[in-house]
Amino acid sequence: MKGLYLKTADVNLPELNEEIITPEISRQILSSGDETVIDLGNHYVGYFSFKLNSADEYIDAPVRLRIQFCEISNELEYDFSAYNGGLCESWLQEEIINIDFPGEYEMQRRYAARYIKIKVVATRQKIVLSDFEFNSVSSADVKQLKELTGCEEALKKIDSVAVNTLKNCMQRVFEDGPKRDRRLWIGDLRLEALTNYYTFNNLSLVLRCLYLFAAADTNDKEFIPGYIYENPSYVSGSWFLEDYALLFVASVCDYYNHTEDNETFEDLYPVVKQQMDAMHMTLDADGIVTIAEGCDAFIDWCEGLEKITSLHGVYMYVLGNLVDVLNKINHKDKNVYLKRYEAARKSAENMLYNKEKQAFLNAKDNYQYSVHSAVWMVLGGVVTGKNAEELLLSVLNSADSLKPFTPYMHHYVVEAMIKLGMMKEAAAYIKKYWGGMVNLGADTFYEVYVPEDLDFSPYGDKKLNSMCHAWSCTPAYYIRKYFDNSDI
Ligand code: RAM
DSSP: OHHHHHHHHHHTOOOOEEEEEOOSOOOEEEOTTOEEEEEEEEEEEEEEEEEEEESSSOOOSOEEEEEEEESSGGGGGOOGGGOOOSSOGGGSOEEEEEEOSSEEEEOOSOEEEEEEEEEEEEOSSOEEEEEEEEEEEESOOGGGOOOOOSOOHHHHHHHHHHHHHHHHHBSSSBOSOTTTTOSEEHHHHHHHHHHHHTTTOOHHHHHHHHHHHHTSOOOTTOOOOSEEEOSSSOEEOOOOBHHHHHHHHHHHHHHHHHHOOHHHHHHHHHHHHHHHHHHHHTOOTTSOOOOOTTOBOOSOSOTTOOOHHHHHHHHHHHHHHHHHHHHHTTOTTHHHHHHHHHHHHHHHHHHTOBTTTTBOOOGGGTTOOBHHHHHHHHHTTSSOHHHHHHHHHHHHHOSSSBOOOSHHHHHHHHHHHHHTTOHHHHHHHHHHHHHHHHHTTOSSOOSOOOTTOTTOOTTSOGGGSOSSOGGGOTHHHHIIIIITTSOO
């Protein structure tokens, strides 16, 4: 089966569209110690080339350049040698190159950048750098994109940044971030695929990614890993995130809902079933999900976050999505999952909800009060209607609750609002949160954005935060699905 899955993934390997960016910068005459900055005018992903020539006399020694690729202008000031984070510093986009002869120089590696800073580390004679070109690549076909017609300027601007974010993450797979980690993660894939349906609609890229995960090695619990590598050859990931395994199922359901492609759904159903059954096996005596040994849950990059209530909500949300699809196609297993959904809801009402406080405060999560729990319980359908709306607004406005850290989690806040019909609040939330990045001058949306702490990094040093990150692209999905041509 794995072989067949990989074959389908291969058949759907996309062609990359290229666009040559020629920055407006004249030829630069530089000596040792000089520096120049090239502004590409927007954030792109691709390959950089330039010409090097001698100015007056022939260069009689190699020329040593330090070239730094920066996603945002602040990075131009970063001292890469002072990096102090938990991830490997080789992710920093910096090269020292030595050029022996004058002529054209094409850099071999792919970069994500708007700015390119070149420092002449050593040269004997003056040099001339010219003919700068950036060959940008993406598997998004921009011709597929429809213009927004009836939406206010603030949302239009947010949409364009979101679309740019998605475009730059669409490569051989839906990457999480073209600077880092440059790989396929389920949580990111799901949000990219959803946004892709309303923008570039590259269905074969979605198929490719779903089949790549279907081919992954599962752990002894039968969960697929949270990520995989596919280039130059296939390697299965080794971090097993239960919420991500469930969101694979959600992604298959989204794909079915968008395409009604029964054949693909049936093809992937064994993996779907495996994830749902593996999750079912984690239920404790109270009927609440647990994090199995050797597994983990992501939910958000939020320090100290207790995750059981959220994870239970993800489980219910995915059960709900799956039951909808199984009903649509009148699948034989539809009642199995409906029963599980109902049982999971009862357990959540009994064990996770505090009636007196009207909040999700419970022993499973050490009575921690978080937006995450509330959002996922709303999405799981444990609370509904006016009650849910009030509960959600209280936790969002409370000074004591843990708040989302990543645009990924903020996406699900907006989804919860939309589920409750809070359309005005959802639009306002997008304008405030993603609009905040636009106000900072974002060309693409960031991996993490905490307005009160702009230096926050889950990795201990913001130099490695990704400034064009897939899971941040969903305003384009919301705007195009709900807010373009609406009165909101
Ligand atoms: C980080 C990346 C990725 C995300 C995982 C859980 O490494 O930001 O996008 O899915 O974490």
